[in-house]
Amino acid sequence: MIFLTVGTYPLQFDRLVKAIDTEVTNGPIEEEVFAQIGFCTYRPQNMEYVEMLPKESFDRYFREASGIISHAGIGTIKMALDSNKPLLTMPRQKKYGEVVNNHQVATARRFEELGHILVAYDVQDLPDGIKKLKDFVPRKRVANPEAVSDRIRRFLEELRESRRR
Amino acid sequence: METSLNNVAFGRQRGLRICVGASAGGHMNELLRLLEVSQDWPEPPSFYVTTMEELAGKLRQRGPVYVIGECNRQHPLKAFGVLIRSLKVAIRGRPDVVITTGSLPLAIVCLCARLTGAKITWIDSIANIERFSLSGRMMRHFADLFLTQWPELAERYPNVEYVGAII
Numbered sequence: 001m002i003f004l005t006v007g008t009y010p011l012q013f014d015r016l017v018k019a020i021d022t023e024v025t026n027g028p029i030e031e032e033v034f035a036q037i038g039f040c041t042y043r044p045q046n047m048e049y050v051e052m053l054p055k056e057s058f059d060r061y062f063r064e065a066s067g068i069i070s071h072a073g074i075g076t077i078k079m080a081l082d083s084n085k086p087l088l089t090m091p092r093q094k095k096y097g098e099v100v101n102n103h104q105v106a107t108a109r110r111f112e113e114l115g116h117i118l119v120a121y122d123v124q125d126l127p128d129g130i131k132k133l134k135d136f137v138p139r140k141r142v143a144n145p146e147a148v149s150d151r152i153r154r155f156l157e158e159l160r161e162s163r164r165r
Numbered sequence: 166m167e168t169s170l171n172n173v174a175f176g177r178q179r180g181l182r183i184c185v186g187a188s189a190g191g192h193m194n195e196l197l198r199l200l201e202v203s204q205d206w207p208e209p210p211s212f213y214v215t216t217m218e219e220l221a222g223k224l225r226q227r228g229p230v231y232v233i234g235e236c237n238r239q240h241p242l243k244a245f246g247v248l249i250r251s252l253k254v255a256i257r258g259r260p261d262v263v264i265t266t267g268s269l270p271l272a273i274v275c276l277c278a279r280l281t282g283a284k285i286t287w288i289d290s291i292a293n294i295e296r297f298s299l300s301g302r303m304m305r306h307f308a309d310l311f312l313t314q315w316p317e318l319a320e321r322y323p324n325v326e327y328v329g330a331i332i
Contacts, residue, residue: 008189008190008217008219008220010237055220055222055223073191074194074195074292075193100237100238101298103298106294107294110294141332145199145332146329147329148329149199149203149205150328151310152199152312153206160181
């Protein structure tokens with residue numbers, strides 16, 4: 001099963017959902033697709049879908065999928081990296097009313113360069129991306145949340161001290 | 166002696182009231198990851214803020230949650246609802262500090278909390294790589310601690326720190 005998600009972002013991303021729905025019948029997708037379509041207005045004809053899953057069910061679909069197709073949201077990218085799932089993203093774009101700025105294009109480009117994800121910058125790139133998704137092995141990411149937490153701890157301790165004075 | 170009595174009278178001896186919040190999506194993933202490694206903060210968060218009921222469940226296991234709704238700059242009317250609920254967070258929650266990974270609705274919470282005297286820690290999302298978002302650019306002027314997750318952005322702006330990426 002391929003899991004398609006457009007995230008929780010409160011705007012439509014019909015372009016991606018429609019394109020994948022079409023690919024299900026006449027494209028390179030061999031598996032069944034399940035979609036969380038969020039705030040999309042387009043209703044898929046060829047795949048099962050829901051608008052929004054509770055977090056627990058979302059996590060289950062994510063876990064059971066062989067690959068993920070999604071918008072280039074950082075939440076989905078992080079989940080895919082954490083669970084070592086092949087991920088194909090298509091960035092939301094401002095000119096189509098899918099997002100308020102084009103940060104997802106930059107996110108997609110950076111994480112693609114780092115070998116973490118596959119990217120289709122437009123609908124035309126999707127069939128090729130879908131073919132690559134099956135064998136894509138994402139590169140592991142090294143982050144340092146402890147350093148961020150530690151900086152905040154110091155800030156909080158200074159704040160507490162200054163309030164005591 | 167007198168000073169310390171005054172402090173007790175004004176409730177200053179109590180621990181910090183920490184408000185922690187994030188919008189649905191990546192902002193929330195970043196916040197949850199941060200909370201996983203935050204055991205050595207002087208106090209645990211007193212309460213939480215998010216934008217969608219779907220995400221509140223997971224946070225309620227940790228403590229009280231305010232759901233303030235979604236808004237972005239294309240929906241100014243929704244922002245009014247978020248503003249009202251954010252004022253409620255500031256007045257009822259009485260935070261001493263707000264720690265957030267964004268986005269715009271949480272910037273509104275920060276501004277409201279600042280009116281009631283809270284300090285602000287803004288952690289700009291890792292999704293902002295080449296420039297800060299509108300809310301990030303705004304919060305750069307109001308945050309007491311502003312962290313970015315990309316070293317290039319910290320070099321470009323004064324008062325912006327990079328110590329690492331959450332995810």
